Amino acid sequence: MKLEAQDILKKLEWRYATKVFNPNKKISAEDWSVIEQSLLLSPSSYGLQPWKFLIVENKVIREQLLPISWGQKQVTDASHFVVFTTLKKISETYIKHFIERIAQVRGQNAESLIGFQNMMIKNIVETRTPEDVSAWNHRQSYIAMGFMLETAALLGIDTVPMEGIDPKAYDKILGLENSDYQTVAAVALGYRDESDKYAQVKKVRFEKSSIIQKI
Numbered sequence: 001m002k003l004e005a006q007d008i009l010k011k012l013e014w015r016y017a018t019k020v021f022n023p024n025k026k027i028s029a030e031d032w033s034v035i036e037q038s039l040l041l042s043p044s045s046y047g048l049q050p051w052k053f054l055i056v057e058n059k060v061i062r063e064q065l066l067p068i069s070w071g072q073k074q075v076t077d078a079s080h081f082v083v084f085t086t087l088k089k090i091s092e093t094y095i096k097h098f099i100e101r102i103a104q105v106r107g108q109n110a111e112s113l114i115g116f117q118n119m120m121i122k123n124i125v126e127t128r129t130p131e132d133v134s135a136w137n138h139r140q141s142y143i144a145m146g147f148m149l150e151t152a153a154l155l156g157i158d159t160v161p162m163e164g165i166d167p168k169a170y171d172k173i174l175g176l177e178n179s180d181y182q183t184v185a186a187v188a189l190g191y192r193d194e195s196d197k198y199a200q201v202k203k204v205r206f207e208k209s210s211i212i213q214k215i
């Protein structure tokens with residue numbers, strides 16, 4: 001199964017950080033389930049998936065997020081709004097939970113994975129500082145974000161990734177303060193409004209020769 005190269009490129013050029021969504025156009029359930037799968041299928045270091053993706057369906061909560069998102073209207077106008085959160089730390093318990101999942105999915109004995117488990121406990125729990133683990137988890141979640149942005153583009157769905165939010169204030173509203181997770185960023189998804197002039201402006205990218213180097 002191969003997608004046509006030119007079709008992929010066209011979609012990537014069509015994608016832009018959408019500033020104005022049409023509040024009346026909703027993503028179909030079928031397309032949305034593909035987008036959710038793209039999050040589940042995202043790679044992560046060791047496969048640890050140190051994240052949760054919160055799909056904010058509640059309109060009242062979306063309104064509450066608006067002022068702590070620099071007033072960016074995409075938060076309330078887009079069809080769907082996803083908050084990316086990551087684990088604040090990775091514990092021995094979490095690693096064991098992951099090992100149990102591997103054993104379950106692959107029909108293996110957890111005992112046979114003890115070497116892998118101990119290696120992760122040594123390299124993560126016993127070696128990395130909490131700050132390092134938090135930064136590492138943040139990086140992982142951006143991979144999932146990239147997967148989702150590209151999948152949406154291929155489906156002809158508009159998106160805007162959003163770091164223009166106050167993660168600590170998000171944590172408060174989303175009830176994450178005393179949880180294992182913390183807000184990283186968000187993505188709004190839906191369909192561009194025809195009034196959005198940013199859909200027409202040229203993409204600004206440096207020359208390929210200064211960005212991609214062969215050595």
Ligand SMILES: Cc1cc2nc3c(=O)[nH]c(=O)nc-3n(C[C@H](O)[C@H](O)[C@H](O)COP(=O)(O)O)c2cc1C
Nearest residue numbers: 015016017018019072160161162163164165185203
């Ligand atoms: C991690 C990240 C955070 C971003 N945060 C915002 C944001 O809060 N609001 C916004 O309108 N655009 C945001 N953008 C969009 C960028 O400004 C945009 O991707 C960039 O200018 C390139 O334009 P293009 O995506 O339309 O090609 C963000 C992009 C990324 C990757």
